[in-house]
Amino acid sequence: MPDKYTSFVDLMTSEPEGSYRIEMRSAGTAVALIAPHAGKIEPGTSQICRSVAGDDLAYYLFEGCKANNNRDLHITSSRFDEPQGIGIAQAAHVVVTFHGQTGEDLFVNVGGLADQLCASMIELLNAAGFSASRHSNPELQGRDANNICNRGSKGQGLQLELSRGLRNALIADHQAMVRFSSTVRFALTSITWN
Numbered sequence: 001m002p003d004k005y006t007s008f009v010d011l012m013t014s015e016p017e018g019s020y021r022i023e024m025r026s027a028g029t030a031v032a033l034i035a036p037h038a039g040k041i042e043p044g045t046s047q048i049c050r051s052v053a054g055d056d057l058a059y060y061l062f063e064g065c066k067a068n069n070n071r072d073l074h075i076t077s078s079r080f081d082e083p084q085g086i087g088i089a090q091a092a093h094v095v096v097t098f099h100g101q102t103g104e105d106l107f108v109n110v111g112g113l114a115d116q117l118c119a120s121m122i123e124l125l126n127a128a129g130f131s132a133s134r135h136s137n138p139e140l141q142g143r144d145a146n147n148i149c150n151r152g153s154k155g156q157g158l159q160l161e162l163s164r165g166l167r168n169a170l171i172a173d174h175q176a177m178v179r180f181s182s183t184v185r186f187a188l189t190s191i192t193w194n
Contacts, residue, residue, distance in 0.1 A: 004072045008082040011073060019066050020073055022084055027058040031188050032092035035099075036080045036148055039063025040070035042100030044167030049098045051170075051181040060088040077159070078144040089148055095157035096188070097142075097149040103163035109135040111142030112149045113156035121158060121187045128183040135161065160184070 005011040011020075021039070023046075035042075035049040041064035053059035062082055064070030075081070077097065089095045094114060101109065110122050110132055118134070125132035135141050142149050142159030149157035162170075170177045 001071070003074055003076055003079075005075055006079055008075060008080075011075060015066075015073070019064070021063050021065055022061065022082070023063065024060040024084060024088060025053070025058055026088060026091065027056060028091065029056065029058045030093045031057055032088045032095050032152065033057055033059040034085060034089060034095055034097045034148055035059075035061045036077060036082075036085060036097060037062065037064075037074050037099060039065055041073050042167075044162070044164075044171050045098045045100055047171055048162065048167065048177070048180070051177050052096075052098075052184050054181070054185070057185075058088055058092060060085050077142070077148050078146045080148045085148065086151060089151040090153065092152045093154045094188075095149050095152040096184070097147075097157070097159050099159065099161045100167055101161045101163055104165040105131075105163055106166040106169055107131040107133070107163045108166060109133060109140070109161040111135060111140070111159040111161065112147070113143060113145070114154070114158050115156075117156075117158050117187065120190050121160075121184070124183050124187045124190075125180075128179055130166070130180060130183070 035045040
């Protein structure tokens with residue numbers, strides 16, 4: 001389904017006040033975590049992003065808050081241009097984004113231009129009991145240089161597309177959320193950012 005809006009300005013000037021909110025923490029960290037379709041747009045991504053961020057990592061959430069039709073607030077990742085989100089991304093070396101995808105099975109597709117980090121993340125998530133792989137469709141692998149996940153200073157980041165089933169499971173099971181979050185954070189510590 002095509003996006004209703006092609007830019008943030010387009011969205012901001014068309015949607016009523018209170019349709020969305022932005023939550024962020026600028027921590028000046030090498031890694032920034034971003035959920036550009038959070039809140040009611042892709043449910044569960046806010047909680048997962050916050051969990052991975054913990055008390056120390058920079059993060060940004062663009063959350064849909066409408067009573068319905070929150071899908072209208074989806075701006076595809078390669079065109080996502082909300083200024084505060086871009087600022088958080090550009091202040092970090094590497095960006096990790098959290099997205100939702102359809103599917104009741106428990107799986108995560110890992111993408112982005114940070115190939116070494118993608119491979120490490122897939123290996124570690126699978127070892128921790130999560131089903132992780134590259135998406136079979138190259139168009140959904142986060143390889144566009146304009147994708148928000150690739151807008152850090154290194155020009156290559158990581159995109160995590162979590163199935164609806166996995167998002168629901170993580171929110172329902174605190175221990176699973178902790179295991180997922182700590183695995184993602186461990187993968188991030190395995191990379192040299194300088």
